[in-house]
Every structure is written in C-alpha cells, then in structure tokens.
Amino acid sequence: MSILSTLAGGLFLAMANSGSVVANDVIRSGSAITPAMIATEDGAPVYDSPLIGREVRRTVYAGKEVTMDNTQSPRLVSRNQVVTVKFIQGGLEISTTARAMEEGGLNDTVSVLNINSRKMVTGVVQSGGWVLAQ
Numbered sequence: 001m002s003i004l005s006t007l008a009g010g011l012f013l014a015m016a017n018s019g020s021v022v023a024n025d026v027i028r029s030g031s032a033i034t035p036a037m038i039a040t041e042d043g044a045p046v047y048d049s050p051l052i053g054r055e056v057r058r059t060v061y062a063g064k065e066v067t068m069d070n071t072q073s074p075r076l077v078s079r080n081q082v083v084t085v086k087f088i089q090g091g092l093e094i095s096t097t098a099r100a101m102e103e104g105g106l107n108d109t110v111s112v113l114n115i116n117s118r119k120m121v122t123g124v125v126q127s128g129g130w131v132l133a134q
Helices: 003-017
Strands: 021-023 038-040 075-077 082-089 092-100 109-114 120-125 131-133
Touching (some): 082 109
Antiparallel strands (some): 092 109, 109 120
C-alpha cells in the first residue's frame, strides 16, 4: 500500500468520523467562509476544513450544515466584467479585452465576448482574474 493511499484513507476516515460542519450564525450568499463562521455539530471550532475560504452559494442559516456542495471556489470573474484574455503558445502571447458572459473561479471554464471582434471565446480563469483562451 502506498503512502498516498494510506494518507487518503486516513483522511477519509477522519472526515467520516468527524461530525458535519454547521454554521455558527447566518452566512450570507457570496460570503467567504472563515473559521469563526463554522463549527462541528458538537460546537467544537473548526480550523482546518477544506470549506474555509470557499464562498457560500446560497444563504446558510445558523445550525444548518455547510458542505462542499453548497459552497464554491471564490469568484475571480463576475458576469459582464471586462477581463483580459490571453492566448499563449510557445513564445507568442496575444492579449485583448473581453466581456465575461458568466462568473467563474480559479480554473473554471468561462465564455467571454471579445470586445474588438465580437466573437465568443472560451477560456480558463487564472489566479490574477484574467482568462487563458483555449
């Protein structure tokens, strides 16, 4: 058995044995989760959850469970936002501006409308909030 599978198995067991994570108070839609906002069902503080830093999709009320399904990665691009689009291949880099047709977080695929050519392009959102054209 590899070290990776042993660690993954241990992590799975730890998560399965721990209680679910619930909201301490109302967490509004779009809010980024901080350790102060969540606790276990027993009321113990949570400091190392993968939920920390994610945004809530819809309002979560106090005592309700917070899961990966009702959260999303932080939005870096908003709908209708003007973003930089880059096409990079080898030593060639072409940049232009485009309007985002949808919101997206890191590594999400989004559609953007090239402002100059009026052509739709798809790309992947990068950490700086720009889009890498495909």
